[in-house]
Amino acid sequence: MQFYANAGVDTVEAESPGGIWNWKAASPRRVPAQQPAPAPQAPAPTASVSAGEALSAAEALAATASDLEMLVSTIAAFEGCPLREGARGPVVYDGVLGADVLIVGEAPGREEDRLGKPFVGRSGQLLDRMLASIGLARAPGEEQRPVCITNVVYWRPPGNRNPTSAELAVCMPFARRFIALTKPKLVLLAGKVPTEAFFPDVSSIIRSRGQWREIETPDGAVPALPIFHPAFLLRQPAQKRWAWRDLLSAKAKLNDPLP
Ligand code: URA
DSSP states (O other), X not given: OXXXXXXXXXXXXXXXXXXXXXXXXXXXXXXXXXXXXXXXXXXXXXXXXXXXXXXXXXXXXXXXXXXXXHHHHHHHHOXXXXXXXXXXXXXXXXXXXXXXXXXXXXXXXXXXXXXXXXXXXXXXXXXXXXHHHXXXXXSOOTTOEEEEEEESOOSOOGGGOOOOHHHHHHHHHHXXXXXXXXXXXXXXXXXXXXXXXXXXXOOOHHHHTTOOEEEEETTEEEEEXXXXXXXXXXXOGGGHHHHHHHHHHHHHHHHSOOO
């Protein structure tokens, strides 16, 4: 089991192992020959041209999505991200579209891929508690304000590895359009990956967290605050005090009078 976990295999897809996994029958030389060839109609875009084409397609499609519903269905139908091949389906958003607060995470994990919603695993539960501590919720009650939650990558990377720069690049036109259309009052960037995706000059979440930046949209700049990713806080609970500071800063910004 540890071997499989280390190799990034964490989902059971069949009742029993078959074919190439019969190690008694298969010599190591035969394994590559028995791996399925990529489907001709959906080649992995390894050549820079096809990655470039996918990016151009993403930019054009994102620009033509005139409202959020259209954007969400455009992302779901987009075939240019190679991660799509290994994921159960797209994970686009949860919460209330158009809420004042938009949380942008990294990419779906196993639970998110299974349920089709961002941040529903352990780190999502912590995120919900963090949001509740400043009166925010994805399904708000009377006392809470709504949030919308999304990621910069919409398909689960295998084994929960970090998305590659090409995978990120092809999803970013949609992430930018998502912000332009939801028009949040502020964005919380959960962790290094979304922070770097919007601000390539950032090299450390430790140094950048807590410092307000601005994401440009056609309708003006949206304040964005890098915060620690809840998965990091689960591993390093002592860092929660910094997350608390950042949440208070977000709360204060939310209550600021409009400029
Ligand atoms: N981590 C993320 O960054 N996003 C998710 O949706 C789940 C875990």
